[in-house]
Amino acid sequence: MVNKNLGIICFLELLRKFKRCFRRRNKSIPFIENIDHFKSGSPKRKRALISLSPAAWLTALREFPGIKFFNVNGLTYIMVKVLNENGYAVDIVDIVDYHPADFKPAKQYDIFIGHGGRVASLIDKLEKNNTVILQYVSQAYWKEFLRQSTERYERVCAQKRIPLITSHIRSHSDQERKGEEHLAERAKYFFTGNCPRMIKGYGKYAHKIHAVGWAAYVEDDLIVKDRDFDEGRKGFLYVAGTGGNIQKGLDLLLETFARTPDLSLYIYCDVEKEVRTLFRKELSLSNIQYIYHYRFGLLRKHLRTILKRVNFTITAPIDTGIGTAFLGSLGIGLIPVGYADMPCSPANSHLANSWQIESLVSNVREASRMPVEWCQQASALSLQNFRDNWSPQAFEKRFSEFIREC
Numbered sequence: 001m002v003n004k005n006l007g008i009i010c011f012l013e014l015l016r017k018f019k020r021c022f023r024r025r026n027k028s029i030p031f032i033e034n035i036d037h038f039k040s041g042s043p044k045r046k047r048a049l050i051s052l053s054p055a056a057w058l059t060a061l062r063e064f065p066g067i068k069f070f071n072v073n074g075l076t077y078i079m080v081k082v083l084n085e086n087g088y089a090v091d092i093v094d095i096v097d098y099h100p101a102d103f104k105p106a107k108q109y110d111i112f113i114g115h116g117g118r119v120a121s122l123i124d125k126l127e128k129n130n131t132v133i134l135q136y137v138s139q140a141y142w143k144e145f146l147r148q149s150t151e152r153y154e155r156v157c158a159q160k161r162i163p164l165i166t167s168h169i170r171s172h173s174d175q176e177r178k179g180e181e182h183l184a185e186r187a188k189y190f191f192t193g194n195c196p197r198m199i200k201g202y203g204k205y206a207h208k209i210h211a212v213g214w215a216a217y218v219e220d221d222l223i224v225k226d227r228d229f230d231e232g233r234k235g236f237l238y239v240a241g242t243g244g245n246i247q248k249g250l251d252l253l254l255e256t257f258a259r260t261p262d263l264s265l266y267i268y269c270d271v272e273k274e275v276r277t278l279f280r281k282e283l284s285l286s287n288i289q290y291i292y293h294y295r296f297g298l299l300r301k302h303l304r305t306i307l308k309r310v311n312f313t314i315t316a317p318i319d320t321g322i323g324t325a326f327l328g329s330l331g332i333g334l335i336p337v338g339y340a341d342m343p344c345s346p347a348n349s350h351l352a353n354s355w356q357i358e359s360l361v362s363n364v365r366e367a368s369r370m371p372v373e374w375c376q377q378a379s380a381l382s383l384q385n386f387r388d389n390w391s392p393q394a395f396e397k398r399f400s401e402f403i404r405e406c
Contacts, residue, residue, distance in 0.1 A: 168244070212399050
């Protein structure tokens with residue numbers, strides 16, 4: 001039997017590899033300084049340094065008002081906007097392509113926003129000038145990330161009766177771990193999304209964390225006006241960003257829907273080789289459909305047709321926060337189910353207490369039996385939850401409050 005899903009997935013992967021052979025690598029932009037793009041009530045007498053991506057700022061400027069990705073383009077744009085409006089001129093240094101040992105701050109910075117484990121030596125230089133160190137958190141504390149990733153890989157390897165996979169798709173080098181620990185120790189405050197399990201995982205550092213928020217941009221053409229909420233009770237969409245299918249729970253969902261053949265799982269993300277290899281049987285099932293290729297051009301009409309018969313967005317990652325792709329699905333009115341680390345109400349979600357298969361199977365079956373009227377109301381409330389808590393506007397408001405408190 002020909003596996004249509006695997007055929008499409010492999011073709012798209014070959015196409016991506018072919019394109020990469022001819023794509024010129026963008027020159028890195030190591031440093032941008034004196035960004036004063038947004039007006040403030042008084043002259044900018046303070047300075048802020050961000051360690052993310054100068055290229056993200058330039059991309060956001062070029063795309064505005066239609067910025068495509070919140071992480072990191074939209075995030076950078078909003079941080080600069082808020083800092084400018086609060087009297088800060090902003091510099092951005094790329095710590096990935098510009099080694100911190102090569103960067104010697106020539107200015108007195110009032111605030112530094114750090115991210116990742118590459119900034120350790122830079123922090124030491126800034127602390128001498130009494131700079132307030134802030135940490136932007138986008139995932140689990142590295143010790144928890146490693147523990148939970150290992151747990152997920154141990155489960156799938158035991159399930160498939162293969163030797164333990166010790167090299168994870170998403171991981172931290174020893175140097176990055178040391179750097180992240182150094183940043184965590186030195187930072188006055190962290191800011192991140194309101195993800196209770198992830199925050200708790202930071203242990204002794206959890207008291208430093210401010211749940212400022214997180215966000216996603218919505219693809220407006222995917223907002224469905226005439227969803228069939230009756231038929232949609234059998235439809236579940238899985239969306240995720242790049243890297244780490246097993247750490248993001250795709251394997252769990254494939255097993256879950258293999259046990260619920262009357263329900264449909266629509267996969268809207270890249271599927272990595274280790275998942276394609278281990279889950280060939282599940283990917284061949286008629287109720288599991290790969291639809292990521294429908295994001296292109298004229299094929300999007302097929303995607304919109306599918307979304308008319310999907311009520312739910314499903315996820316089951318390790319406790320590493322909420323992905324922007326998943327948040328974007330809330331913004332088109334889908335109801336969150338599965339295992340998600342976010343505050344929700346029973347009125348706007350139907351979440352499981354565990355990521356174990358038995359819990360997920362029970363969860364999707366229960367969701368599929370919810371009354372049509374509940375689904376209609378929960379969809380509207382899920383959209384409102386997105387606007388109030390996970391939209392770029394909500395993030396900007398809370399980040400501005402956070403900066404003023406610092």
